[in-house]
Amino acid sequence: MPRAVGAVLVLAALAAFPWLFGAYPVRLLQEILIWGIFAMSLDLLMGYAGMVSFGHSAFFGVGGYVAALALKEQPGVLAALVYPAAAAALAAAVIGFFSIRVSGVYFIMLTLAFSQMFYAYTFQVAWLGAEDGIIGVPRPAVLGLSLGDATAFHVWVVLLFALAALALWRVVQSPFGHVLRGIHENEARMEAVGYPVGRYKLIAFVVAGTVAGVAGALYAQFNGQIPPDAFFWTTSGEALLMVIIGGTGTLGGAVLGAAAFILLQSLVSTYTERWMLILGATFILFVLFAPGGVVGALRSATRTAGVAGRRA
């Protein structure tokens, strides 16, 4: 039970954030949580099922655009959450149906191709606002409560983050999650044992896509707009970096990676023009000296501390 207590404490702290800090730190935190949801969903694919996708932005974008379009018509939870998630699930089912036929680099590039097709389309069509995307997206109202209020919206983000984290955690802890890890380790063996590997992969792809759609929907509400860049490959690339920095195969790592990435990008650039240099050098040093990401580094740090403690 201590794990659950810890989780509740963390969530309470996240929800209480606006009472302690100004508007900008709260905004950064919300951005981290939203990207955290997105990165966790990608980690389900990469870290558990071993499917490195370079086109995860497709579902982020679909969720964002559908939420933006729907929220302009009606303010409720259906528009804010249900339609975007359903649309992202559908997109993931279609793209997944084709993509899971290949693996490795080919999977990477095929998913990339699909997301870039979305980008090309949204960038050019007037009814989706072309290169500006959809602007002026209103915040939703949940159970009659308008989320136009900054604090209410913050609680909404924390709540959805908690739900997404819980859902993904349940998935990876379930027998289904164990099969995914089995596929990651040795696909041929799982197939030989009789698991319908393709179906498992497709379901994982759809689950991850759906959660990514939720992240995209939140992102559109958060910014009040959704640009075609949401589909662009750099969006997938940044999520990929977050997962790697955090440490693959640990949902918490994905969130830490999102936090590290966004904080580095936002804070370093305030102090120095040379932020790209610092970010790049950080990545390089990280790979060379901290394999396993933030989580790996934390684990080995606690292990060293533990050993030292026992010796003392």
Place this chain on the structure above:
Amino acid sequence: MGELTRRTFLAGTTAAAASVAGGPWVRPGHAQTGPVKIGVLLPYSGVYTVLGEHITQAMELVFARENWTVAGRKIELIKEDDESKPPVGVRKGQKLIESDRVDILTGPVHSGVLAGIRDIVHNSKTILIVSNAGADQISRERCSAWIFRTSFSNWQPCQPMGGWVAKNVTKEVFQIAPNYQAGKDMMAAFRETFVPAGGKVVGEDYPKFGETDYAPYLTKIRQSGAKAVFAFFSGSDAVNFVKQYDQFGLKQTVKLTGAGFLTEPDVLPAQGKAALGVLTGHFYTPLLDNPVNQRFVKEFREKYRAMPDGFACQGYDTAEVIVRALKAVNGNTQDKTKLRQAIARVEFDSPRGRFRFDPKTQNIIQPFIYVREVREVGGELNNVPIDKIPEVKDPGTGCTLPV
């Protein structure tokens, strides 16, 4: 521990936590004797780096002239790199507004960033002086009492060129621009005066943004039989297009005309001789023959060792507007409405001519759109003004500002 002490202790830790975790974010509100904070939201990395740099440099030139003090208050610039990415720009814009509490926000270059921060600016009643992004809608249905623009609307440099090209160059034109909305808007603005003057668009194409190989389009232009091309490109697109246009030998037979960005000094050196003879419409060229401009060009060249361009002129005008408005309100930035009204009334001699805002849209009325030809002047390529169209004012369709 008594009740009181514990509460004090808690308050103390909270404040400490806020100052540690908050770092630069948590700033106390400032009194009227403190500096005037001016947010500068521009790209300092990515493809538009040079634009951001030139706008900033010209602003600093003006503030340095005032010894960084206006109406008894110091001027403090808080610069943020928006990377020309809308999500990053929105995040940094929010920081400048909510955390730094800037008195006046300036920027951005990218229209997507402007679209993203427009509602935040409008709802928080922050004064924004747009120093580049030309999206027409900011002077039309998305205009705001809190938003001014010292640069241009995309419509402005293109609309007068249509009639001019029809009269002076040819009535058969091929149009080409990147496949985003701004490009299409500029082509439409050109047609507004080109078609009524008897002009005919014999073909049009919208290559992708960031294209590197224009060969297929150039072959199509040659086939179309057009006598001239009207093009809008900027940045690396402008360099690639103009160079390849020349390499294909088109320049001798099909006159290249366009929006001013096609041959601005940020791209002109890279285009080199390929740009010679290109005709463009723009609100500025460093060769303008007026004393304010001559002084500006001299000072800018001395300080930054580069030719000022339209972007630098925009930065100059943005800073000049701020300086004059602050003087008019005697340094009082607390009363936002008064400051806003002071900005709307500012009028002065800018390097590009007499500067004033259109009260209908709060967008600049371009004193002139100059028709410029790229020629070699004193061993360097430059845009030589050969004609001008006065008083170019965005129609402002759909914009109604509260009086």
Place this chain on the structure above:
Amino acid sequence: MPFVPDFFGQALNGLAYGVLLFLLSVGLTLIFGMLDVINLAHGSFYMLGAYAGLALIAATGNFWLALVAAPLAVGAIGALIERVCLRPLYGRSPLDQVLLTFGFIYLFEDLVKWTWGGRIRSIPPPDLFSGSVRVFGSTIPSYRLFVIVFGLVMAVALWLVIERTRLGAVIRAGVFDAEMTAGLGIDIHRVFTGVFAFGAALAGLSGVIAGPIQSAYPAMGVTILIPALIVVVVGGLGSLKGSLAGSLIIGQAETFGKAWLPEAAMLIIYVVMALVVLLRPQGLFGRALR
């Protein structure tokens, strides 16, 4: 009838573009085939090549010298990176290589901006090829004809080296099975360093070659990364023949797409790649594995 010269002219355009893509991507495919590394910094080497070329031309005024020396400089940087940063990563998760090479993208982009500024630059074509010529009724810049000839000569030379020399045999063996090759008493590490440096040098070479057609700016490396990866995948990972075929196919598809289906110009290469991957997952000339 304009159709015939149009078709021929566009085919020639597509050929020039395709050859440029070949030079751009062949190093990437060699590195992938041999080292199993997806080098995301390949575009950065291309950018470094262009800037090294610019610096050399500014210093000497000689395009041809730059064409030889700039790739050597980039190759040396590549060798250093392989030796110091990449070697410890062999056998670790490929994702570590992704993060590392991505780090170099940021690093090099900022270093170049620091050194040369963010301004857009450009390499003028050598005087010999500064005009345009008419070929069967179509006009093409003479520099593009030079690029076509140069690229095809390079392709043949590379093919000869790989198929006909002892070094080529070692590389081919390494692509097939690096461990077994090491078992034959060949210093596979040195070969790895050499192949990586060679791939980097080829990227640098393409940076100089593309200079007179395109423009140079710090972010240019990122913009060509995706097209280069697409060519490699279409052609088949690690295959020289594949990378030539992939380049020429993508070059023609893009050119004719732009000419005839302009609204779809942004989509074409992705559609082509998706079709190839779905119908022939190992690429046109790749070995069926992985």
